[in-house]
Amino acid sequence: MLFVKQKTPEKYHEHGFGLIELMISITIGMIITASIGHLFGETVKLNSKALVMTRLNQDLRATMSIMTSDIRRAGYWGQSETGIGGGALNPFTQGSNELSASEFAGEAANSCITFAYDYNDNGVVDNDEKHGFRLKSGVLEMAVQDADCTANTNWEPVSDPAVVTITTTIFTPSFRSIDIDGDSNADMVIKEVAVVLTGELVADSGVSRTLLETVRVRNESIL
Numbered sequence: 772m773l774f775v776k777q778k779t780p781e782k783y784h785e786h787g788f789g790l791i792e793l794m795i796s797i798t799i800g801m802i803i804t805a806s807i808g809h810l811f812g813e814t815v816k817l818n819s820k821a822l823v824m825t826r827l828n829q830d831l832r833a834t835m836s837i838m839t840s841d842i843r844r845a846g847y848w849g850q851s852e853t854g855i856g857g858g859a860l861n862p863f864t865q866g867s868n869e870l871s872a873s874e875f876a877g878e879a880a881n882s883c884i885t886f887a888y889d890y891n892d893n894g895v896v897d898n899d900e901k902h903g904f905r906l907k908s909g910v911l912e913m914a915v916q917d918a919d920c921t922a923n924t925n926w927e928p929v930s931d932p933a934v935v936t937i938t939t940t941i942f943t944p945s946f947r948s949i950d951i952d953g954d955s956n957a958d959m960v961i962k963e964v965a966v967v968l969t970g971e972l973v974a975d976s977g978v979s980r981t982l983l984e985t986v987r988v989r990n991e992s993i994l
Contacts (some may be wrong), residue, residue: 849892883920884942939969962988
């Protein structure tokens, strides 16, 4: 009779992590978690900085737009036809009404600009037609009447001091005479104003932006 010896089934034992393996796993997990947390934090910081930069940029561009739009009107005279052939001078470009730059006491040079234009087309320079912009104590202000860079009244804020600190405004007017009829004599004066505007966030002074723009005044002076 043939006998076949059967193999005894092998015994399998389940083994868990040892203490060393467990400690290594925990350490690796902590490193990965810390890396993810750091990456998330940096992403949040970058997004936050992008948002505040966008806010600052929008505020400064809106402020610059207000200034440049108003400066372009400098010297407009609603009754200019009376000066053609009659010798009458444009009252909106005479004396203190001419486009000029100065400053409020204690502020940087040329941080204020004043000018006039005929808002109501009556040909007469009224007090509320004397305009201007100036820097005063970190705020950009606009003249509501009788613009005088040194005055303590008749100015109101344009920028929001709770959000943005205006650190620099520089107005540089330039006057360029040209000959338009070829007789070697100046016939027209072209006026331009270079404007520099710098601001920083009140909540984070490290976030700042500078804008530069050159404005050509629409109303050239005919000589």
